[in-house]
Amino acid sequence: MSSRIELHDVGQTFLVRGDDDRRLREFVALDALSLDIRAGEFLTLVGPSGCGKSTVLDLIAGLTQPSSGTLRVDGRPISGPGLDRSVVFQQYTLLPWRTAQANIEFALEAKGGLGKAERAERARTYLGLVGLANFANRYPHELSGGMKQRVAIARSLSYQPEVLLMDEPFGALDAQTRERLQEELVSIWERTGTTVVFITHDIEEAVFLGQRVAVMSARPGRIREVIEIELDRRPAADHDLRATTAFAAYRHRIWSLLREQHVAPQEVAHVA
Amino acid sequence: MSPSLLAERTAGRLNPRQEQAARAKGVSPGRTRAVAIARGVAGVVVLALVWELLPIVGVFDRYFIPPLHEVLQALADLATSGELARHLRASLVRSGSGFLLATAAAIPLGAAIAWYRPVREFVQPVLEVFRNTAALALLPVFTLILGIGEASKIAIITYACFFPILLSTIAGVATVDPQLLRSARVLGLSPAATFRKVVFPAAVPTIFTGIRISGAASILVLIAAEMVGAKAGLGFLIMYANFNFLIPKMYAAILVTSLLGLAVNYGLVGLERRFSRWRA
Structure with missing residues (x-):
């Protein structure tokens, strides 16, 4: 690890x-x-x-x-x-057209090897890790700066x-x-x-x-x-x-x- | 009386952080959706009344500008006789196929041009020349090459729709946030996957600007082309009614044209909203 x-x-x-x-x-x-x-x-x-x-x-x-x-x-x-190696940038680099959960799934799609249901499951787990379990369906513009950066961190960690x-x-x-x-x-x-x-x-x-x-x-x-x-x-x-x-x-x-x-x-x- | 723009926009209200903390949105007094819509409807009704009454009281010559009810009567006759449907269908087929052809060609081509900087620099000046050539100026050229049939009409509509979409696609693809591209590279995405998942969705709002311009252009060029040489279509109907002094009928056809333009615009706005729901 x-x-x-x-x-x-x-x-x-x-x-x-x-x-x-x-x-x-x-x-x-x-x-x-x-x-x-x-x-x-x-x-x-x-x-x-x-x-x-x-x-x-x-x-x-x-x-x-x-x-x-x-x-x-x-x-x-x-x-x-x-x-x-994964990177979290200063500017929030979330895809604005995807929800918090779908942004994490985006990284998992890139990694490959996981089914759709597994990706969703994993994305929710990592959203939970950064304390955003209840915000899975929010779009980036509906999140505060701190929340966006948490999603970015969760995305970076999600593919381990x-x-x-x-x-x-x-x-x-x-x-x-x-x-x-x-x-x-x-x-x-x-x-x-x-x-x-x-x-x-x-x-x-x-x-x-x-x-x-x-x-x-x-x-x-x-x-x-x-x-x-x-x-x-x-x-x-x-x-x-x-x-x-x-x-x-x-x-x-x-x-x-x-x-x-x-x-x-x-x-x-x-x-x- | 509602306050002026200056007073309304500078009135004291919650700032965005307070709105967030209170989980509420600030409101300006006297500003409700129902009232706003009612005002819009009133505006249209006033226009209709002006059109109806001014010819009747004799401000305008009734013969050249008939009152609205005569125009509506003519419109109803057109609709019931099936004449309207025939012309509308002819027009819709032309502008629809021209518009769709242009969209189908311009988006992939624009994306390809924007993807490679040398290609972009090579074609940009040429595109500027074409874009700034009024489509209607080329109508004789199209007629010369493709004859006076459907082909030349669809071709000129395609031409008019093509450049706004092409240029907006180039702009949209070329100006994708480099940070998003960096994060795609960090994730090891292939160029094809990067295009599909990052670049194209990011460019969609910009592409839609071009699509809306093209939608308006498709109607404009359609009418002009049909006025010049056609056996059916709204443009033909307007000219035909005019030449035969069927003035109410002419206005009815003009009215249908503007309703068609409205419908196209609102349809495209709705489509745009559907594709960019994620925007603030």
């Missing part, structure tokens, strides 16, 4: 046209990025916007091929998208991938909905044991969710540091993990790491 992912010396360049000089040039999005993601772990990837977090995710998903370096899942090189890739899935949600979904996600992860790679620019979200937090640096994107998070996550109604000193210390450490690189380029510019 879970896979190990290795990124070794990965580089990614894109061809771009400059806004000012209208010339074609290469843009180095990632440079010599190496990262080992353990089987079954919850890893969060945090970094300033534009640092190439989503590029990393696209590479693991197999949507793009790296310019250099290797990516492996359980030792096998990644050559394209596969049903062993070994890796769940999440690209700022809670970025567009309000603060309370976001916290509730974070907690639900942790509990779903604990039950399913899937490897989760979760991208965010929100430091608190990274610390709260991740067993490990990989901090990226910007331009070119590299892994700056991987921090093990050891927090007491036993669920309790009155336990506000975010208010503990340990949480604050982790948060501050990552904040400092991101701050350093934020200041650095300005100094260079000043000297120049």
Whole structure:
């Protein structure tokens, strides 16, 4: 139910046209990025916007091929998208003409091997997992942002991938909905044991969710540091993990790491 | 008196989140469905009264614009004699087959054009030229090639219906949300399955814009083509009645034409609604 992912010396360049000089040039999005993601772990990837977090995710998903370096899942090189890896995007990517249940069935149709009744049954099970059993027949436009993202998560889990890739899935949600979904996600992860790679620019979200937090640096994107998070996550109604000193210390450490690189380029510019 | 647009649209009301929390919809006072429909009916009745009374009191010449009851009488005569059915059938066969032929050809072709960018870039300028050539300007060409029979009439209706549907299909397919395409790729869907399950359904609302335009065009071109050379059809009936000074009959035929246009439009709107019930 879970896979190990290795990124070794990965580089990614894109061809771009400059806004000012209208010339074609290469843009180095990632440079010599190496990262080992353990089987079954919850890893969060945090970094300033534009640092190439989503590029990393696209590479693991197999949507793009790296310019250099290797990516492996359980030792096998990644050559394209596969049903062993599933992605939840920031924008809700539900099919607007299908109900919540039919959206999940859509993923199961793609996987194949299940009859119509089995698909419906499985879709209802996973809607139940994200607490939307009563909303099976609602169309996406009849659901709130948080509900849509829950359906997207249920869809991604429904075909039982070994890796769940999440690209700022809670970025567009309000603060309370976001916290509730974070907690639900942790509990779903604990039950399913899937490897989760979760991208965010929100430091608190990274610390709260991740067993490990990989901090990226910007331009070119590299892994700056991987921090093990050891927090007491036993669920309790009155336990506000975010208010503990340990949480604050982790948060501050990552904040400092991101701050350093934020200041650095300005100094260079000043000297120049 | 109901409030103006400005007052009505800016009046205080629940915001969408409050509506959601209260599980209710805000209402504007004095705005009910029944009243709105009654106003619409009243509008039509006023038009009918104007048509009936102005010729009678002598504002219009009764001979050129007969009062409504004479037109309706002529319409009833047309209907009972079976003449109307004959002309209506001829017209419906022409515009129906032209419209269906155009739809059947334009949707697959538009999808194929939109799927490959080089093809799209290759044909786009040519399509712009054709689209901006008024169909009726080509009527002599069609008559020249296909003669004055049914073929040329159906062909020109097909031509007029073809381009709106083709262009809207191209637009609809080419502008599918890339996020949906990405999620289809993540699921490992084949290009054919992606087209069938994602691209086409997403393009349907845009395609329908073209279909509605074509529906209107099919009637317009039909009437014009029938006026020029035909032995049956609503356009022929209008011209025939005109030449023989059967003025009430002419108006009756015009009235049928506009009812046909209304029916086509509402039929297509209904069909569109049926296919896009999922939209907000």
